[in-house]
Amino acid sequence: MKGRLSAMPTLLFIAALMAASGLVSEAADSKASFTDNFNIMWSENHFTTSEDGQTWYLALDKETGCGFQTKQSYRFGWFSMKLKLVGGDSAGVVTAYYMCTENGAGPTRDELDFEFLGNRTGQPYLIQTNVYKNGTGGREMRHMLWFDPTEDFHSYSVLWNNHQIVFFVDSVPMRVYKNNGEANDFFPNEKPMYLFSSIWNADEWATRGGLEKTDWTRGPFVSSYKDFNVDGCQWEDPYPACVSTTTDNWWDQYKAWHLSDSQKMDFAWVQRNLVIYDYCKDYERYPTLPGECSLSPWD
Numbered sequence: 602m603k604g605r606l607s608a609m610p611t612l613l614f615i616a617a618l619m620a621a622s623g624l625v626s627e628a629a630d631s632k633a634s635f636t637d638n639f640n641i642m643w644s645e646n647h648f649t650t651s652e653d654g655q656t657w658y659l660a661l662d663k664e665t666g667c668g669f670q671t672k673q674s675y676r677f678g679w680f681s682m683k684l685k686l687v688g689g690d691s692a693g694v695v696t697a698y699y700m701c702t703e704n705g706a707g708p709t710r711d712e713l714d715f716e717f718l719g720n721r722t723g724q725p726y727l728i729q730t731n732v733y734k735n736g737t738g739g740r741e742m743r744h745m746l747w748f749d750p751t752e753d754f755h756s757y758s759v760l761w762n763n764h765q766i767v768f769f770v771d772s773v774p775m776r777v778y779k780n781n782g783e784a785n786d787f788f789p790n791e792k793p794m795y796l797f798s799s800i801w802n803a804d805e806w807a808t809r810g811g812l813e814k815t816d817w818t819r820g821p822f823v824s825s826y827k828d829f830n831v832d833g834c835q836w837e838d839p840y841p842a843c844v845s846t847t848t849d850n851w852w853d854q855y856k857a858w859h860l861s862d863s864q865k866m867d868f869a870w871v872q873r874n875l876v877i878y879d880y881c882k883d884y885e886r887y888p889t890l891p892g893e894c895s896l897s898p899w900d
């Protein structure tokens with residue numbers, strides 16, 4: 602178990618131990634509660650849970666949004682959660698779901714972002730991803746989804762090892778971000794990250810470039826979460842054993858260094874049908890494209 606967390610099995614194991622040792626008479630709840638893994642970052646009173654504690658809600662109103670973060674940080678692994686986004690008229694509202702080395706926008710942070718950009722009723726949500734290394738981002742991609750993310754829960758996941766970072770929606774790889782095997786200034790692999798989510802007002806830029814403003818009469822805006830799942834290398838100082846590439850863990854093994862054949866087919870479909878914006882094709886913004894743009898996602 603040392604230095605490595607697989608949240609559910611760990612809890613089940615502990616529950617089994619407690620039951621076996623007669624410490625608990627009632628059946629222990631096998632599911633993790635919010636406070637086992639997370640802290641609220643701000644506005645505790647905009648956070649609620651379902652009665653069984655397994656679904657969490659973040660609310661945004663005119664006063665404030667709300668956010669949470671993991672208690673632990675990780676370097677490499679698989680990170681997944683199910684989200685259901687704000688429905689109806691949600692223009693201007695952004696739900697962010699991301700990994701970051703710190704709670705804040707510090708000048709040397711690493712960050713992996715999923716951002717969900719709300720829209721007017723009946724208009725499509727867009728999903729934006731971004732990668733920061735040492736405070737530098739500007740690596741946006743925007744995609745359409747093939748479903749309405751406000752209707753049901755879908756999983757949004759990140760696979761992160763020293764070879765690639767893959768952003769998944771359900772089982773579909775949406776974006777593949779490669780390392781080049783050398784010291785570089787684009788691939789975050791040196792610092793552990795926490796997982797965060799928050800909901801906030803971004804009507805100065807989010808929807809149609811800021812033209813569509815948040816309609817506060819429709820608030821509060823609520824995003825929902827469940828099924829947090831991490832299988833990764835949990836950080837401990839000075840560093841945990843699992844952080845050096847040992848290939849002990851599936852997310853660090855050869856198979857996880859590139860897409861499988863079936864993932865490549867899904868990824869090709871995404872490339873053909875869902876990409877709205879790719880900074881690696883934005884020659885106006887980057888007359889000389891950033892170095893990572895020459896790395897092939899198919900390798």
Ligand SMILES: *[C@@H]1O[C@H](CO)[C@@H](O)[C@H](O)[C@H]1NC(C)=O
Nearest residue numbers: 708709734735736737785786
């Ligand atoms: C990270 O950024 C800081 C501030 O921008 C800079 O001083 C530092 O040299 C950078 N570190 C690396 C490893 O590139």
Ligand SMILES: *[C@@H]1O[C@H](CO)[C@@H](O)[C@H](O)[C@H]1NC(C)=O
Nearest residue numbers: 718720724725727807808809
């Ligand atoms: C919102 O809907 C409009 C109209 O269909 C579309 O152009 C836009 O890309 C959508 N998403 C955002 C985030 O603006």
